[in-house]
Amino acid sequence: MRRAPSMLLASTMLTLIAAPAIAQEAAPPAQGDTAQAGGLGDIIVTARKRQETAQDVPVAVTAITAEQIVTRDVTSVEKITAIAPQFSVGRDSNGSGAQLTLRGIGSSSTSIGIEQSVAVVVDGAYYGQGRVIQEGFFDLARVEVLKGPQALFFGKNATAGVISITTADPTAAPEFMIKGGYEFKSEQYRVEGYASMPLTDTLGFRVAARYTKMDGGYYRNIADDITYTELDAATGALTSHTATPAARKAPGEEEFLARATLKWEPVDRLTVSLKGSVDVSKVNNSSWNYVAFRCGNGDSSQLNGYPCERDFVTHQNNMPADIAANYPYAKSDGSLYNKYRSASGTLNVTYDADLLQLSSVTNYQWNNNRWTCACDFQSGGSENGIGPTWATENSSWKAFSQELRALTQFDGPFNMMVGVLYQKTKRDFDQFVLTGGVSNSAAPEGYEYVTSAKDSFTKGETMAVFGQLTYRILPDLELAGGVRYTDETKNSFFTQPYNNPLLTGVFRDQDDPDGLGEVVARQHFRNWSPEATLTWKPTADLMVYGAYKTAYKSGGFSNGGINSKLSTDPTADLTFDPEKAEGFEIGFKSTLLSNQLRFNVTAFNYKYSNLQVDFFNSPIFAFQTLTADARTKGIEVEWQFAPNGIPGFDIHGSINYDKARYTDFPLAPCYAGQTPAEGCNLAGNARQDLGGAPLSVAPRWTGNLGINYEVSVGTSNKLGFNVDSRYSASYLASGFGNPLSRQDKFLTIDAGVRFGAEDDNWQLAVIGKNLTNQFYVSGVVDGPSTGSGTGTPGGIKADQLGFGTLPRTVMVEVTKRF
Structure with missing residues (x-):
């Protein structure tokens, strides 16, 4: 704990080194009252589904303005982590596609059926799938990071928090913008723009689009050719195949995004907004950021003999072209890829009467994800005699939701909000795995090289009713209490329609004689989630609040799991229980020194029951979704100082302490290769007690510090810069206590310089991110087919494959407005 404050001090010094000199040189001379300008501006948020300032809402929220979004290049969910240091995103190639973690609470990435504990909400519509990070x-107009359980205001419950994203609306006057950029590390070109205009006195229109193309990438793939021998189950013949290296620079992304908005305001009281968007993205490797950063048996990978190192380097190979030519969803040349497509439409309607506000949010969303991955993630075969593993997947998700809400606006002490949510969803999932160097020339057409195929779906239906009553006890004291009732059903099906005969001892197929080949699950969940908040505001610049909160996330079904022959209850393996949160937080928000200093403190303590944890048993290729009890508690301090007399200057930061631990996980699975001396000695040496152990990606200390300064230059131009640092203490990336998964403490620095017209007519900007070029991981899996002897004194730990972050990037941007 002594090292954390010292690192934060170092962060402070690094951030401030350049600031005084530049500020002193760039500051304009005092001219009467102009020198007294500056101070803090209000930040508007909608954390309670109504417009309030961030300082007035009794919720721990980090609000990111449209200006910050542009200045810091916040173009994805992942990039929010640089501004909200307690938020972490681990990008996974398969499973749910992501591990979103906030205050140490997150959802495992290896199961596509687990909805995220940190929900993403876009324009009022709930997106709970991890693949939203694609x-x-x-x-954007703004981004809000709401910390802690959120039960009432954002669609389905979010047990850890919400990332609320609001896109830009049409403007009252015509506006046109075009922006071009180039990022040097990935050799990425970016072009984007928007057109916004009124079509009539009451109807506005906005269309925006962005296209990006990488000629390079962030990671280097230094794999060699791999030649392995394949055994034909039908004839016993042996055939050699060669797997060439995957793309040398990854991810080589190409993406097109577009959004159109119509906003109609026929009268002052009625606002109707319709937004439609599409997204198409392709990368040259679905697991491009997987790095073997620590090895279980020393310094070399157990799969391929390559060194394990903490760097932006991978070792992955394409599927052999002669196999890929007739393999489901593979490219004909066998090259790795990920193609993501999505479309959505959201209709927001608000009618604001004198005493009652009525609102409606209607949303339809669809996405499809297809990929080929080197699914041992560090292609193997030469060291251990096991052929490499590849897989292809085609999965789709679609959801329709309708939310209605009524909010009273009485002058008296009582007001209330009531609402209802309906959602209908469906996930379709197909996956084809090739592993171990086996084939079957007698297999049905297209399945000759398939080791195991999966076919699964889940249909869901949710009905929720929620309400809140507020009572102003005194002019400066308010009590709010509410509850959400959720009724949710999920009907699921899973089967493995084909397994290679040589592996029927590992995988069950749909015709398995024990009757367990097809898994059908009908799940029904019900829950009441209450909450109460007491808010005291003795002055306009000071607020104190205390809150009791609960939240709920339903159980579900792991569509991408495995029905292993070694399992006695595949239904239990593939289904999991609901996750619940309950606890308290108290907060203090203040605006001091004549609107120059914003200083906020939050303390929290939440317990989680049935925290959903997915476990991959790498030696036998089996998944289990387990549940555990946990607790997260800590304190957060954040501030912003914008002195009068120095317009355009502010310094901001935070220091956060969080202790996130399992409180009850008595029969947790052992990590691969764990020995009895290391605690793997329960229930026949297959389990360990993780009570008191830290959760995955849960650093004790985090913090950030930054400065921003913008000053007039001459009579018509301005110069601005920002420097922002982020600190994280060390943490375990594994959720099962594997000491090899430890990520050391790190410090990253972002910076930007911009010069342009005073009226923003044009601008030239240079934006640098992770300038310290820190490699760190935000999640981890055990390397498939690595590790052995679990529960024995001679256990060898599995290689640790981490979800690496982006290296140092520097982008040049030119913006022109008309």
Whole structure:
């Protein structure tokens, strides 16, 4: 704990080194009252589904303005982490596609059926799927990071928090913008723009689009050719195949995004907004950021003999072209890829009468994800005699939701909000796995090289009713209490329609004689989630609040799991229980020194029951979704100082302490290769007690510090810069206590310089991110087919494959407005 404050001090010094000199040189001379300008501006948020300032809402919220979004290049969910240091995103190639973690609470990435504990909400509509991180975000009005359980105001419950994203609306006057950029590390070109205009006195229109293309990438793939021998189950013949290296520079992304908005305001009381968007993105490797950063048996990978190192380097190979030519969803040349497509439409209607506000949010969303991955993530075969593993997947998700809400606006002490939510969803899932160097020339057409195929779906239906009553006890004291009732059903099906005969001892197929080949699950969940908040505001610049909160996330079904022959209850393996949160937080928000200093403190303590944890048993290729009890508690301090007399200057930061631990996980699975001396000694040496152990990606200390300064230059131009640092203490990336998964403490620095017209007619900007070029991981899996002897004194730990972050990037941007 002594090291954390010292690192934060170092962060402070690094951030401030350049600031005084530049500020002193760039500051304009005092001219009467002009020198007294500056101070803090209000930040508007909608954390309670009504417009309030961030300082007035009794919720721990980090609000990111449209200006900050542009200045810091916040173009994806992942890039929010640089501004909200307690938020972490681990990008996964398969499963749910992501591990979103806030205050140490997150959802495992290896199960596509787990909805995220940190929900993403776009324009009032709930997006709970981890693959939302594939979406690019642009042309935004604001982003809000709401910390802790959120039960009432954002669609379905979110047990850890909400990332609320609001896109830009049409403007009252015509506006046109075009922006071009180039990022040097990935050799990425970016072009984006928007057109916004009124079509009539009451109807506005906005269209925005962005196209990006990488000629390079962030990671280097230094794999060699791999030649392995394949055994034909039908004839016993042996055939050699060669797997060439995957793309040398990854991800080589190409993406197109577009959004159109119509906003109609026929009368002052009625606002109707319709937004439609599409997203198409392709990368040259679905697992491009997987790095073997620590090895279980020393310094070399157990799969391929390559060194394990903490760097932006991978070792992955394409599927052999002669196999890929007739393999489901593979490219004909066998090259790795990920193609993501999505479309959505959201209709927001608000009618604001004198005493009652009525609102409606209607949303339809669809996405499809297809990929081929080197699914041992560090292609193997030469060291251990096991052939490499590849897989292809085609999965789709669609959801329709309708939310209605009524909010009273009485002058008296009582007001209330009531609402209802309906959602209908469906996930379709197909996956084809090739592993172990086996084939079957007698298999049905297209399945000759398939080791195991999966076919699954889940249909869901949710009905929720929620309400809140507020009572102003005194002019400066308010009590609010509410509850959400949720009724949710999920009907699921899973089967493995084909397994290679040589592996029927590992995988069950649909015709398995024990009757367990097809898994059908009908799940029904019900829950009441109450909450109460007491808010005291003795002055306009000071607020104190205390809150009791609960939240709920339903159980579900792991569509991408495995029905292993070694399992005695596949239904239990593939289904999991609801996750619940309950606890308290108290907060203090203040605006001091004549609107120059914003200083906020939050303390929290939440317990989680049935925290959903997915476990991959790498030696036998089996998944289990387990549940555990946990607790997260800590304190957050954030501030912003914008002195009068120095317009355009502010310094901001935060220091956060969080202790996130399992409180009850008595029969947790052992990590691969764990020995009895290391605690793997329960229930026949297959389990360990993780009570008191830290959660995955849960650093004790985090913090950030930054400065921003913008000053007039001459009579018509301005110069601005920002420097922002982020600190994280060390943490375990594994959720199962594997000491090899430890990520050391790190410090990253972002910076930007911009010069342009005073009226923003044009601008030239240079934006640098992770300038310290820190490699760190935000999640981890055990390397498939690595690790052995679990529960024995001679256990060898599995290689740790981490979800690496982006390296140092520098982008040049030119913006022109008309």
